[in-house]
Amino acid sequence: MGALPFAFATKAETLERLAPRIKTARVLASVHFTVAEWRSRRAAVTKRILAQPWSRQAMIVRSSAEGEDGANLSMAGQFLSVLHVDRDDLADAIERVIDSYGAAEGPALSRHRVLVQPMLQRPVASGVAFTVDPNTGSPYLVINYERDGDTAATTSGKAAALETFHLWRDAAPPAAADDPAANSNASARGSTRAQDRLLAGVAALARELMQVTGREALDIEFALDTSGELVLLQCRPLVLRTAPVEARKLAPILERIARKIEHANRPHPYLCGPRTVYGVMPDWNPAEIVGVRPKPLALSLYRELITDSIWAYQRSNYGYRNLRSFPILVDFHGLPYIDVRVSFNSFVPEDIPDPMAHRLVAYYIDRLIDAPSLHDKVEFEIVQSCYTFDIDRRFEKLAEAGFAPDERAMLKQSLRRLTNRVSHRDEGLWIAELDRIADLERRRETVLAAGMSTVDRIYWLIEDCKRHGTLPFAGLARAGFIAMQLLDSLVNVGVLTPAEKAAFMAGLDTVSNRMVQDLRALPKPAFLARYGHLRPGTYDILSPRYDEAPDTYFDWQTPGAVPAEPRDGHRRFSLSLDQMRTIERLLKEHALDLDVVGLFGFIEAGIKGREHAKFVFTHSLSDVLVLLGQLGAEHGISKEEMAYFDIAALKELHGGCPDADKLLRGNIGRGRARHAETLRLTLPPLITGHEQVYAFHVPPTEPNFITQKTGRGAVRRPDQTEDLAGSILFIPCADPGYDWIFSHDIAGFVTAYGGVNSHMAIRAGELEIPAAIGVGETLFREWGAAEIVEIDAANRRVQVLC
Secondary structure, eight states, X not given: OOOOOOOOOSHHHHHHHHGGGOSSSEXXXXXXXXXXXXXXXXXXXXXXXXXXXXGGSOEEEEEEOTTTBOSSXXXXXXXXOEEEEOGGGHHHHHHHHHHTTTTOOTHHHHHOEEEEEEOOOSOSEEEEEESSXXXXXXXXXXXXXXXXXXXXXXXTTOOTTOEEEEEETTSOOOOOSOOTTXXXXXXXXXXXXXXXXXXXXXXXXXXXXXXXXXXXXXXXXXXXXXXXXXXXXXXXXXXXSSOOOOHHHHHHHHHHHHHHHHHHSSOOTTSSSSOOOEESSSSSOXXXXXXXXXXXXXHHHHXXXXXXXXXXXXXXXXXXXXXXXXXXEEEETTEEEEEHHHHHHHTSBTTSOHHHHHHHHHHHHHHHHHOGGGTTOHHHHTOOOSOOTTHHHHTHHHHHTTOOHHHHHHHHHHHHHHHHHHHOTTTOHHHHHHHHHHHHHHHHHHHHXXXXXXXXXXXXXXXXXXXXXXXXXXXXXXXXHHHHHHHHHHXXXXXXOHHHHHHHHHTOOOHHHHHHHHHHHSOHHHXXXXXXXXXXXXXXTTSOOTTTSHHHHOOSSOGGGSOSSOOTTOOOOOOOHHHHHHHHHHHHHTTOSOOHHHHHHHHHHHHHHHHHHHHHHHHHHHHHHHXXXXXXXHTTOOHHHHTTOOGGGHHHHHHSOOOHHHHHHHHHHHHHHHHHHHTTOOOOSEEOSGGGGTEEEOOOOOOEEESSOEEEEEEEOTTOGGGOTTOEEEESSOOGGGGGGGGGOOSEEEEXXXXXXXXXXXXXXXXXXXXXXXXXXXXXXXXXXXXXXXEETTTTEEEXXX
């Protein structure tokens, strides 16, 4: 006769049933009882507990309510557990757990149980494992764990050093044996040998529990004791928002991605550096601009307008190596990544000899692999791409890496020439870019007024946007970056204080600053005529423009909510005579072809020019999205469906005479099917080897904190527009379309993605609003689940208050 099917019950009963059936972990001894038993036979229950040998050490009293671990509803964390209970406090601890069950009375309360166990002392590690990714429904084993921590902190999500590991369930678990390849494999996954032994044990436990329970989706709590033995603390059905995906449907996709990465990680005849790395945040960071799982239209537009070729043309024009045949963005079945080797090649000045260039790129890549938390700060912390006043300090790491004095001098001189060429007061490359941007405004109006078909207008708006919009924008973005680096270096060498830098930024007449003021001053129609094309998702057809949903974004009744001036402590920027003399001396010492006025003129023009160019080219892009919606409507296709259209197919519509309805629907159908698969995939934000397609740690993230201020408030999302004043706003990325948030007098904001030089980082500095930019998905979810948080930018921390 076969074994009976496993039946989940309360936490206590489930553990009791699992104890004799599992071999990969042990279950702690326990006593459990119903509330009815405790009420009617308190003395007997207490005697039974105190008769256990383990009752002489610290105990834990845990909830074990009916329905707490149900198949369709999880009440994880809803009820109380009392830790470190001694014999004298046992009864009080039990009453506290029962009180946490709430107002239920009668039979419902009586059937709830209480679980008493020995407190696991000084666990080596503890954590939670899901046998299905709860966000995607895909067959990944997701392990959140803390080493050298207490079990309660980890299972409640409050651990300070929480680590996250993903393992494709059909992949081999991390090597636990002392094999020669173990060290390199562990390094590729971002783990140590000790971690691999732990993770291999948890993987074995998870597979055993799946077999014993007959369930695919489980939520498992575990700990590792001082003897190295795993302890099962809890096992319950994992409640999913989406049906689990069969591994066989995704396995071929992962195999293709792994093969692509493996083949790319080889020397290339036209690239410096022996290998590459892929990241979502370096350089033209797709995570910030289009997101980590963009729909096909947004991704294809981003590639067409910038990352396929425009980016390389402009970088080459500015004096860097020629990468014009290399797209900088690759997508792994819809997941966009920057090819970091291509990016790092493009930051090497064109006059650097090949041997030196090869060494530089190899060093940059190795440094990023060694410090993955810098993936959103590569130009500030790793790559040397322009000349600054603190260049000697920045070059110290090159000296430590073995670059000889003459090599460093050669690179320094090359960067000086490049920076002088870009920043020259009369002949700077950025000056001509502003004229091109002005051309785009005129050409956009001409195309929209022309009697062309919808397809033709879309085509020419895109072509003009590339030549007269994103091409000069890429140049102005480079000038803006160099400008910020020069400004920051004045702070780093002690000429300016951080407060003086903030005052300078706050005084700039940027598009964003003007928008805040215009919201106070202009009538609603005039304001929307000027700014209505902006949208929070710049490339997203489903993200409403300001003029499509004005009341969603702005409070037109209370314009006083808009800060008229930067916040407390702001003063107008001015240089003292001593500062001017010091800067003049530095300019001469560093042979930069500017005087003090010219330097600050370039810094101001670079920062303002980048913002202006973005404002103008996104107008054309926003109109493209409107016209694409109209194109869909002409064929009975909704905007929701058009989001799955690949813009590359537009060239076929423009250059030929295909069956438009058939082409659109076929392209959209393929895009929708592919994106459904994209949503099920999970890859790390930084990929250093093909092994990480199947097993990886989420790398640590160092948020970029803006200002030296503190902001405290209720956690809010952008869709909660009626109650944003005084809140800490959580937005997914640092897209400039989110400028509307500054009209609501927020106390601060947090983004999952974005760099220290991103648009929203600059805006936070201008308005002196504390912000944490680019905190990563893990911290974004953890902090965003709180009710009230505090951003302490000066001390570089976000604290959950409740």
